[in-house]
Amino acid sequence: MNTKVDIIIVGSGIAGCTLAWQWLLQGKSVMMIADGKKGSSAVAAGVYNPTILKRFTSVWKAVDQLEVLNDFYPRIEALLDAAFLHPTDILRRFHDEREIKTWKKKAVKEDLNGFMSEDTFAYENPAIHAPFDYGKVSGTGWVDTSSYMELTIDYLQSISSYRSEDFDFMELRHYVDHVVYKESIADRIIFAEGFQMLSNPFFNNLPLEGNKGEVFTIKVPDLQLDYIIKSSVFLMPFTDDLFWVGATYNRDDVTDAPTLEAKEFLTSRLERFLKLPYEIVEHKYGIRPTTKDRRPFVGAHKEFKNYMVFNGMGSRAVLMAPWAAQQLFDSIYKDHPLDSEIDIQRFNEL
Numbered sequence: 001m002n003t004k005v006d007i008i009i010v011g012s013g014i015a016g017c018t019l020a021w022q023w024l025l026q027g028k029s030v031m032m033i034a035d036g037k038k039g040s041s042a043v044a045a046g047v048y049n050p051t052i053l054k055r056f057t058s059v060w061k062a063v064d065q066l067e068v069l070n071d072f073y074p075r076i077e078a079l080l081d082a083a084f085l086h087p088t089d090i091l092r093r094f095h096d097e098r099e100i101k102t103w104k105k106k107a108v109k110e111d112l113n114g115f116m117s118e119d120t121f122a123y124e125n126p127a128i129h130a131p132f133d134y135g136k137v138s139g140t141g142w143v144d145t146s147s148y149m150e151l152t153i154d155y156l157q158s159i160s161s162y163r164s165e166d167f168d169f170m171e172l173r174h175y176v177d178h179v180v181y182k183e184s185i186a187d188r189i190i191f192a193e194g195f196q197m198l199s200n201p202f203f204n205n206l207p208l209e210g211n212k213g214e215v216f217t218i219k220v221p222d223l224q225l226d227y228i229i230k231s232s233v234f235l236m237p238f239t240d241d242l243f244w245v246g247a248t249y250n251r252d253d254v255t256d257a258p259t260l261e262a263k264e265f266l267t268s269r270l271e272r273f274l275k276l277p278y279e280i281v282e283h284k285y286g287i288r289p290t291t292k293d294r295r296p297f298v299g300a301h302k303e304f305k306n307y308m309v310f311n312g313m314g315s316r317a318v319l320m321a322p323w324a325a326q327q328l329f330d331s332i333y334k335d336h337p338l339d340s341e342i343d344i345q346r347f348n349e350l
């Protein structure tokens with residue numbers, strides 16, 4: 001029997017789940033097709049942060065993205081009676097006096113003063129070595145991405161809107177005002193395949209780059225932590241005595257395995273400030289779908305207008321995806337033009 005929906009979504013990572021909710025919350029219907037494989041979203045710590053704490057600058061469209069995030073995830077939590085959004089301040093651990101000077105200069109800038117406190121912050125925690133104290137960032141936190149995705153898939157299954165399979169491009173048909181995939185008919189199909197987009201015959205011309213990231217989950221029985229600590233790696237409270245440590249960035253290696261190099265990097269950086277013994281419970285890795293211009297890939301195929309892409313979330317899917325999904329939704333149903341910086345029309349000469 002044929003089913004008619006507003007959109008078919010391919011992929012169940014942060015991008016695909018966020019698209020699904022953007023449509024569902026506005027009363028539209030979806031069908032998600034996903035292979036259930038663990039993509040980059042399955043290893044993401046889920047941190048959202050409107051600032052870049054290496055250079056002390058703000059993220060592109062930080063205020064707009066955060067505003068959407070703070071409305072979006074709580075609405076889903078309320079609907080599912082769940083809690084996966086965890087607002088938590090970040091403490092940027094200072095390495096020397098020079099950094100403090102730069103921080104104080106940057107913290108008063110208009111785009112940063114809503115997030116960065118100008119004064120240094122002394123957080124007394126005997127487990128953390130921080131001789132130069134910290135800079136405090138607010139408006140930050142983390143989303144338990146595994147819960148978010150699991151709950152989303154459960155919900156979609158409960159309304160018969162999820163199919164577990166590897167998408168078969170041979171079964172896809174494009175018509176003037178709709179698409180057909182097997183027994184599903186939809187106005188549009190949106191591909192949210194993460195790094196696997198490189199195998200998509202309609203969008204593999206877009207310049208997506210893989211950036212491998214590795215993280216640990218560690219167990220530290222005696223550590224009490226009220227903040228996310230950001231030094232050259234971050235340390236984030238997860239549950240009970242489990243913490244996240246991450247992350248590495250590697251553009252050259254997209255192999256499907258954890259590396260010793262990353263393990264050595266994460267342990268050496270962590271041990272510069274964590275004074276307690278710890279056990280590595282899990283060493284995970286994933287390939288971030290990144291783009292050269294650091295803007296996502298959103299919009300319609302230049303020839304097959306009902307085929308769309310939603311990808312390139314880089315290292316910021318949790319913050320970026322709700323805003324970008326709203327942009328796409330509004331461009332389709334409210335006639336608002338897509339932000340030109342995310343629209344894939346920018347590659348149309350390729």
Ligand SMILES: Cc1cc2nc3c(=O)[nH]c(=O)nc-3n(C[C@H](O)[C@H](O)[C@H](O)COP(=O)(O)OP(=O)(O)OC[C@H]3O[C@@H](n4cnc5c(N)ncnc54)[C@H](O)[C@@H]3O)c2cc1C
Nearest residue numbers: 011013014015035039040041046047167194213316317318
């Ligand atoms: C170590 C690490 C730490 C990170 N930490 C953070 C963080 O703290 N905060 C943050 O915001 N971001 C973080 N990221 C980045 C974030 O993980 C990515 O931006 C995000 O996961 C991209 O999501 P996605 O849905 O586009 O892709 P994916 O997560 O890869 O999901 C795509 C899904 O689609 C499926 N799929 C693809 N093609 C098909 C097909 N043809 N048929 C069926 N199914 C298909 C895949 O199997 C996969 O399940 C981190 C990434 C890494 C690697």
